[in-house]
Amino acid sequence: MMAGITSYGAYIPLFRLGEGTAGWNARIEKAVASYDEDSITMAVAAGIDCLNGMERQMVDGLYLATTTVPYLEKQGAAIVAEALDLREDIFTADFANSLRAGTQALRAALDSVKAGSAKQVLVVAADMRLPQPRSEFEAVFGDGAAAIIVGRENVIAEIEESYSLSHEILDLWRAAGDPFVRSAEDRFASEEGYLKILPLAVKGLFEKCKLTPRDFTKAVFYAPDARRHREMARRLGFDLQTQVQEPLFNKAGNTGTAFSLLMLAAALEEAKPGDRILLAGYGDGADAFVLRVTEEIKNLGSRRGVRGHLKSKKILPDYLTYARWRALIDAAPPARRPPLDPPSPAAVYRERKQNVRLYGVKCKHCGYQQYPPQRVCTKCRTRDQFAPVRFSDQKATLFTYSLDYLGPTPDPPLVICFIDFEGGGRMQCIMTDRTIEEIKVGMPLEMSFRKLHTVGGIHNYYWKCMPTRG
Amino acid sequence: MGGIKDRVAIIGMGCTKFGEHWDKSAEDLMVEAAYEAYEDAGIDPKDIQAAWLGLQYSFGSARGTMLAHALKLNYIPVTRVENACCTGTDAFRNACFAVAAGVYDLVLVMGVEKLKDSGLSGLPVSYAPFWGSRVEPPVPAPVQFALAATRYFHHYGLSFEEGKKTLAKIAVKNHHNGSLNPRAHFQREITIEQVLNAPMIAWPLGLFDCCGVSDGAAAAIIARPEIAKSTRSDYVLVKGLGLSCGARQALLNDDYDMVHFEETVTAANSAYQDAGIKNPREEIDLAVVHDCFTITELLIYEDLGFSPRGRAKEDVDAGFFTLEGGLPVNTDGGLKCFGHPIGASGLRMIYEIYKQLQGKAGPRQVKKADLGLTHNLGGHPGHFTCAVAIFGRKD
Numbered sequence: 103m104m105a106g107i108t109s110y111g112a113y114i115p116l117f118r119l120g121e122g123t124a125g126w127n128a129r130i131e132k133a134v135a136s137y138d139e140d141s142i143t144m145a146v147a148a149g150i151d152c153l154n155g156m157e158r159q160m161v162d163g164l165y166l167a168t169t170t171v172p173y174l175e176k177q178g179a180a181i182v183a184e185a186l187d188l189r190e191d192i193f194t195a196d197f198a199n200s201l202r203a204g205t206q207a208l209r210a211a212l213d214s215v216k217a218g219s220a221k222q223v224l225v226v227a228a229d230m231r232l233p234q235p236r237s238e239f240e241a242v243f244g245d246g247a248a249a250i251i252v253g254r255e256n257v258i259a260e261i262e263e264s265y266s267l268s269h270e271i272l273d274l275w276r277a278a279g280d281p282f283v284r285s286a287e288d289r290f291a292s293e294e295g296y297l298k299i300l301p302l303a304v305k306g307l308f309e310k311c312k313l314t315p316r317d318f319t320k321a322v323f324y325a326p327d328a329r330r331h332r333e334m335a336r337r338l339g340f341d342l343q344t345q346v347q348e349p350l351f352n353k354a355g356n357t358g359t360a361f362s363l364l365m366l367a368a369a370l371e372e373a374k375p376g377d378r379i380l381l382a383g384y385g386d387g388a389d390a391f392v393l394r395v396t397e398e399i400k401n402l403g404s405r406r407g408v409r410g411h412l413k414s415k416k417i418l419p420d421y422l423t424y425a426r427w428r429a430l431i432d433a434a435p436p437a438r439r440p441p442l443d444p445p446s447p448a449a450v451y452r453e454r455k456q457n458v459r460l461y462g463v464k465c466k467h468c469g470y471q472q473y474p475p476q477r478v479c480t481k482c483r484t485r486d487q488f489a490p491v492r493f494s495d496q497k498a499t500l501f502t503y504s505l506d507y508l509g510p511t512p513d514p515p516l517v518i519c520f521i522d523f524e525g526g527g528r529m530q531c532i533m534t535d536r537t538i539e540e541i542k543v544g545m546p547l548e549m550s551f552r553k554l555h556t557v558g559g560i561h562n563y564y565w566k567c568m569p570t571r572g
Numbered sequence: 573m574g575g576i577k578d579r580v581a582i583i584g585m586g587c588t589k590f591g592e593h594w595d596k597s598a599e600d601l602m603v604e605a606a607y608e609a610y611e612d613a614g615i616d617p618k619d620i621q622a623a624w625l626g627l628q629y630s631f632g633s634a635r636g637t638m639l640a641h642a643l644k645l646n647y648i649p650v651t652r653v654e655n656a657c658c659t660g661t662d663a664f665r666n667a668c669f670a671v672a673a674g675v676y677d678l679v680l681v682m683g684v685e686k687l688k689d690s691g692l693s694g695l696p697v698s699y700a701p702f703w704g705s706r707v708e709p710p711v712p713a714p715v716q717f718a719l720a721a722t723r724y725f726h727h728y729g730l731s732f733e734e735g736k737k738t739l740a741k742i743a744v745k746n747h748h749n750g751s752l753n754p755r756a757h758f759q760r761e762i763t764i765e766q767v768l769n770a771p772m773i774a775w776p777l778g779l780f781d782c783c784g785v786s787d788g789a790a791a792a793i794i795a796r797p798e799i800a801k802s803t804r805s806d807y808v809l810v811k812g813l814g815l816s817c818g819a820r821q822a823l824l825n826d827d828y829d830m831v832h833f834e835e836t837v838t839a840a841n842s843a844y845q846d847a848g849i850k851n852p853r854e855e856i857d858l859a860v861v862h863d864c865f866t867i868t869e870l871l872i873y874e875d876l877g878f879s880p881r882g883r884a885k886e887d888v889d890a891g892f893f894t895l896e897g898g899l900p901v902n903t904d905g906g907l908k909c910f911g912h913p914i915g916a917s918g919l920r921m922i923y924e925i926y927k928q929l930q931g932k933a934g935p936r937q938v939k940k941a942d943l944g945l946t947h948n949l950g951g952h953p954g955h956f957t958c959a960v961a962i963f964g965r966k967d
Contacts, residue, residue: 437693442706449704457707472824480824502726502830504718505775508693510710515775518715522826530823532709543726554707564707 105215106260106393108222109402110367111152111249113144114354114411116535116571117418125421128241132355134418135230135245137427137512138534138552141168142178142563144247145228146185146551148360150495152224152249155403158186161251163193163223165211167203167359169276170230171196172553172561181563182226184458185551187492193220197359201274201324203227204248204359205383208391211252212261222253229358234282235430242327243283244355246411248363258399259370259379261391265307268387269299274326296326296384301337303388304380311392315339319377319395320369322347324362324384353412359385366393368408373399406571414572416537426512437508444558455490460549460565462527463488471527497524498547498567505538510555521547521567535568546570575846579672580810581800581966582792584613587923590788590911591757598686599642601789605916606643606682609791614803617643620793621676623650626663626683628914629690639682657862657950658815659683660790660918661959665813667794677799683920684789685913694785695914713864714774714782716952721776721867723830728882732776738885739866740767743780745894746863746902750909752935757784757911781866786911790919792926797966805966806930811943812846812962814839822954831882835958836875836949843945843960844877852877856899856962857940858928860921861947863906872947873901876960900938903928914950918959921946929965941965 120131135144145166153161164186166179179194197203197210204227211223228247233239252261273295276283285291300323308314315321321340325331328351335342347369350357357364362383369379377395382388406414418424425431453474455461462473468482471491478485498521509516517533533541534552547567554562586608588601610617625639636650653663660683667681687695694712725735744764750756762780770779800807816839822828840852849855859876863869873884878899879892887893893901904910904924907917925944927933933941948959 439692439694445706446704449706453705453707457705476824480819480821501826502719502723504715504722504777505772506710506712506715506718507772507774508712509715515772516710518709518711518719520719520822520830526826528822528824528826528828530709530711543722557706562706 104257104260105212105252105254106257107250107370108253108256108258109152109156109251110370111148111150111154111405112364112367112408112411113148113151113247114408115139115144115245116414116416118415119421119424120417122417123421124419130241130352132244133246134424136535138554138566139230139245140172140553141170141228141230141247142172142181143551143553144230144245145182145226148228148247148249149182149186149224149226151405151407152251153186154405159189161188161192161222161224163211163214163220164188165195165197165207165223165225167197167207167225167227168229169198169201169203169358171198181458184454185563187459187494201358201385202383202387202389203385204361204363205381205389205391208250208252208363209264209266209389212264215252215254222251225250225252225363227360227363229360231283231358232281232428237282239283242351242356244357246354246357246360246364248360248367250363250366256398256401257396258402259373259393259395262394263307263311263392264389265303265310266387266389267299267303267306270386271295292330296330297333297337300324300334300382300384300388303390304338304382307390307392313392315345317378318345318380320347320373321345321380322362322365322369323380323382325349326356327351364408370399371407371409375399410572423513429512433512435510436514439510442510442555442557444560445562447560450562457564460492460494461490462493464491471523471525473527473529493523493527493529494549494551494565496549497570498522498549500541500543500545500547501528502543503533503541517541519567532566533568534566540569576668576672576813577811577846577848578797578809580668580794581797581807582794582810582922582926583800583803583807584609584615584793585791585923585926586612587755587790587920588788589755590786590913590920592688593787594688596787598638598684601686601787602639602642602682602684605789605791606680609680609793613793615678615793619678620645620648620680621678622648622670623680623682624663624667625650625652626659626681626915626918627652628654628656628659628685629687655950656957657864657914658918658948658957658959659915659950660920661922661946661948661961662815662918664792664919664922664961665815665959668810668813671794671796674796678793678795681792681794681919682789683916683918685915686787687785687913688787711952712774714777717865717867718774718777719953720830720871724867724871725776727829727831730885736768736776737764738888739781739870740764741888742863742866742869743767743908746906746908749895749903749936750905753905753910756905756909757786758905758909777865777867783864783907784909784911786913788911788913788916788920790916790923792919792922807966808926808929809964809966810961811964812843812849814842814846814960816842816958818951818955820954824954828954830953832871832875833949833953833956833958835956836872836947839958839960840876843962847962849962853899855943856945857943858900858903858925858938859945859947860902860904860906860924862949863902863908864912864949866908868949869901869906876945876947895936895938903933903936903938918946918948921948922961922963925963929963
């Protein structure tokens with residue numbers, strides 16, 4: 103049976119820098135992750151979008167691609183797999199350190215599935231590269247994530263062929279400890295790097311499978327910016343108007359390792375059976391793939407995808423807010439409060455199912471759902487008779503809330519809520535991605551995996567609620 | 573099951589001025605409160621057989637020895653009690669049980685808190701010690717009660733403006749009462765406009781919806797009534813004691829309404845049962861309650877049975893709880909104005925009731941003061957600790 107893509111998902115943060123953002127001079131709009139997001143949380147959000155309507159227990163591999171891992175030693179994929187509530191007996195790996203990590207992970211997933219070591223591998227690519235303020239990159243880099251499942255059953259786009267090149271060049275780099283991306287002189291980097299190597303890989307692919315640009319419905323390829331994207335279309339011989347997937351530069355921005363897969367997700371949203379798609383990623387070499395869309399694409403369930411995420415957006419009011427979120431300025435806390443204690447690793451470990459998978463319980467005696475898990479039922483006091491219940495994908499409504507103007511957050515006020523879940527049960531949590539004026543008792547909410555804080559070198563992840571997106 | 577009614581008498585009390593005591597230590601505050609109580613009771617400190625110390629936030633050593641050292645209570649039993657904002661009242665309650673059981677004749681209860689050395693705005697935000705993964709959101713006290721305010725406004729269809737104005741009236745009343753009290757932390761009258769225009773702390777609660785954070789101490793000397801008789805004629809009797817602890821219901825149960833606190837209802841019922849009170853609105857002459865925030869006092873009116881459900885606003889508008897009203901509440905300024913050194917607050921409330929029942933409350937004296945109530949509520953919605961105590965004149 104053929105191997106290929108069986109599902110896709112996307113995540114683009116709610117907030118944008120763009121027209122209307124005071125202090126934002128670039129003439130583009132781009133997506134910026136909130137202060138409580140990182141590549142891990144965005145990967146989880148894209149993964150959830152991709153797994154919508156699918157049996158999570160069927161996934162037996164997770165590859166996370168990102169250049170912005172929170173830990174240099176400690177796997178990101180393991181955190182994402184936990185939050186996505188995947189099985190524990192699966193193969194997880196991080197693909198990092200190269201902008202090509204997204205297509206590399208896809209290639210590895212394809213090889214795993216073809217070799218039979220896995221049936222369904224979830225590839226999630228996410229990036230949140232910090233551009234130096236007022237650098238050329240600030241007008242380009244955006245934050246986002248994409249997810250693809252590679253498998254052999256219910257394939258919506260067969261991956262017919264692939265071709266890769268490795269190429270050592272100092273065009274872009276970020277040294278350990280340096281928060282910002284550095285680059286070589288522009289002309290050199292383009293001419294000897296991107297504009298030279300990606301066409302070589304595509305040429306290699308075309309020769310391997312005896313295809314020409316005319317055989318493709320859509321070309322999806324990485325580009326550092328909009329101008330280079332147009333230049334590449336010309337060099338590869340595709341018609342910019344009809345054959346080239348829109349690169350999202352003025353919508354999401356260049357989302358790093360996620361970029362080519364995010365464009366692929368957008369292409370699949372519009373694809374018809376029989377379409378042939380070129381996918382090419384670049385970074386320290388290049389990967390190129392030929393995809394053929396199948397009839398199965400008609401059966402794929404709905405998801406937010408690229409389109410849904412692009413449609414639902416909020417323009418940040420000012421650049422200062424963004425600068426606070428990224429700690430580019432050292433803003434004073436709103437009140438004198440004691441410093442946060444780091445979490446206990448033992449407690450984080452013990453509670454990983456309730457905190458990271460967001461599991462509560464349902465009493466087998468009275469049927470009441472409760473979070474977090476209890477030993478004695480809060481309603482009927484029956485002891486230890488519970489079934490596990492996942493709350494992370496349950497809808498909820500806002501029961502009550504308060505706005506803490508003195509709370510410890512880079513984005514005051516901190517919105518503290520009591521929320522009630524659709525299937526029963528209540529949770530006290532923080533509301534994120536909210537617009538204060540739109541908060542109302544009774545409003546519909548969904549759960550979102552976020553980073554609460556980083557203390558003592560420990561990133562503490564947990565779920566918050568947010569207004570249902572778009 | 574025998575109640576506590578008429579089995580314990582208060583024979584002496586002391587209370588420091590509450591406020592920002594930059595020049596006083598916890599030891600200074602405890603000595604001041606204790607020696608006022610000794611003098612009031614006319615006893616020799618050597619006659620004290622046991623003591624209870626109420627202290628919520630410990631800075632360094634916080635055991636019974638802290639009180640023993642300050643007062644040189646040499647080698648007698650001293651128990652430290654910590655039970656959130658009920659700390660002081662719960663220390664008092666446990667001391668009452670020891671006296672009622674006949675184990676001791678004369679005991680001392682001390683409540684103290686020295687908060688202003690912490691260098692923090694507000695109270696330290698503390699996590700439950702067994703919730704070590706630190707994922708529970710930080711919910712400082714103003715937020716905990718703001719959650720109830722938001723829901724109360726929604727539930728009873730009060731607009732933000734109506735709700736805020738109702739709460740403002742409670743703050744204005746308590747500031748008025750505090751202005752008549754030289755020991756209160758704040759002694760200035762305020763206006764409704766000032767309350768409404770104050771900076772937001774935890775929406776919908778603003779600065780004047782919140783009580784003060786203070787240093788202070790208060791003490792009581794209690795004895796069995798037979799012994800009390802020999803010390804003074806105007807001792808005050810304990811008529812009822814109730815304590816109730818929530819089990820996180822508000823956080824777990826989606827039918828917990830957040831427009832009332834069940835802990836107050838159950839603690840009050842237990843104290844009312846002790847005291848034989850059937851109609852609190854009619855029978856109780858005055859109350860000093862836990863107005864940590866204005867919304868708390870509004871809910872308390874209903875939870876204690878002073879106002880019908882959802883109709884406390886009408887009583888507030890009618891001035892029912894003012895000094896001249898049908899049931900004066902927080903005659904001493906309440907937490908709002910007297911201040912709130914956590915461990916001392918319960919005993920400060922009892923101090924006010926004690927003085928009122930003795931007719932010694934000066935310009936704040938209410939006309940009829942035969943039966944008074946104190947109320948504390950501490951912790952977090954759903955797992956509050958609530959203490960209610962009722963006191964009566966001996967005749």
